[in-house]
Amino acid sequence: MDRRRDRVHALLEELKALLGDGGVIEGAEVAQRATSFWDARPHQARAIVRPRTTGEVSRVLAACHAAGHPVVTQGGVTGCSMGADAQTGEIALSTERMRAIEAIDPIGATATVQAGVTMQSLQEAAREHGLLYAVDLGARGSCTIGGNVATNAGGINVLRYGMMRAQVLGLEAVLADGTVVSSMNHMLKNNAGFDIKQLMIGTEGALGVVTRVVVRLHPLPSSRNTAMVALQTFEEVTTLLGRMQREMAGTLSAFEVMWDNYYLAATEPGGHRPPLARDYPFYVLMEAEGADPAADAVRFEQVLEAAMEQGLILDAVIPQSESERRALWDIRENFEFMMANRTTYLYDVSLPIREMAGYAAEVQASTAGTWPDGRTIIFGHLADGNLHLFIQPQDDTATHAASDALVYAPLTTRHGSVSAEHGIGLEKQGWLNRCRTAAELDLMRTLKQALDPKGILNPGRVIPPP
């Protein structure tokens, strides 16, 4: 025990010497941080190391690899699967001092950034050049580009621009033993050999630490039209999606569905002001982005009016200002208060759109049958085949495992997945074999073994033991 403590002490002294002042924090300074956005308990890491460059990340990992010490990589720690939550004794490698936006190329429409740059700061920097960084999600102020790469983040604009994988052109990463793999491609096309960046996108930090990224930018839209609408049936929601996609000629950028249980919870006393009556079965928040403000607004309203005249849309609200638009988005994005004083199990599943209504009804029935005093809240990125669920049992005997079974088990026959965009982390390993074959899991283990033979990077996460 003493020898182990001495080894860890020696490793931390080595890391302090490598990183200099403020490079390593320990003790009370670590414990005063929360575990994550979702978990207010004290941070559990033995120490948080804060490199500033790829070279420093390389030296930190080489030292940890030599010592065989576990390392968890942390960006904004907003991830929803506990992948970045430090476990007792782990060293957390934070990218919080890697916040440089190195270059924006307006001609090639690319940005080159360090991994710790937040999503919002890149969005703002791109906007100054008349460009759009298209991945967008509620944690934009804290989540990092490195975290977005590692989780293959989705969010609210996937329908128009794709997930993070579609934005990454190149990246630089450090492998477990400190080897730097620089693959800073700037082109849309490059089929010269294996596409190395794909090893890091969506692999949740299990194969390496991403240190720099080249992302695509898009032309900044000059018009944006938003509406929240109410509908009677899920079938009509899907009809509206098809119509909006067709009639807005590919400019539809968001189509967020909320079941009545979500809208009721979001607009209960103390929550958001309801812009529409609270007794409709479905609500959709949708947005289209284009290049001709006057014509786009007319077109958007014409399509909505026609849908209302035909009875497809029961009621609608169109914001008249940016603050009104923000208030509509707050209903969809600011939901933390719904969890106050309630045990909440959060889910992120994907399944074919045609299966969604039946799946939602099945989960609502089974959770209500199991926890009659609880509530089930359903919403999501409909066009991406992605639903989020909050299961709130209101029953002291309820367990996360029991809730998992009610949510995940029905996915198998419906060809769904236990993670649409949040990843597996520490939370969902036990369910990975429901949506991945044994051969796929074996290949994941082979890659992990090849790139991180001592298993020091994000140990125990993503890939279940054989």
Ligand SMILES: Cc1cc2nc3c(=O)[nH]c(=O)nc-3n(C[C@H](O)[C@H](O)[C@H](O)COP(=O)(O)OP(=O)(O)OC[C@H]3O[C@@H](n4cnc5c(N)ncnc54)[C@H](O)[C@@H]3O)c2cc1C
């Ligand atoms: C309010 C809210 C709304 C959200 N909405 C969405 C949404 O719509 N869509 C969506 O996809 N997600 C959403 N999320 C989840 C989360 O924001 C994303 O998963 C985000 O990409 C995580 O970024 P992060 O920097 O916080 O990563 P972290 O939480 O710090 O890390 C997540 C994972 O990535 C790894 N990692 C982090 N940085 C690196 C790196 N540089 N190199 C290698 N591995 C790394 C970590 O080890 C961990 O496994 C939401 C979260 C919140 C709090």
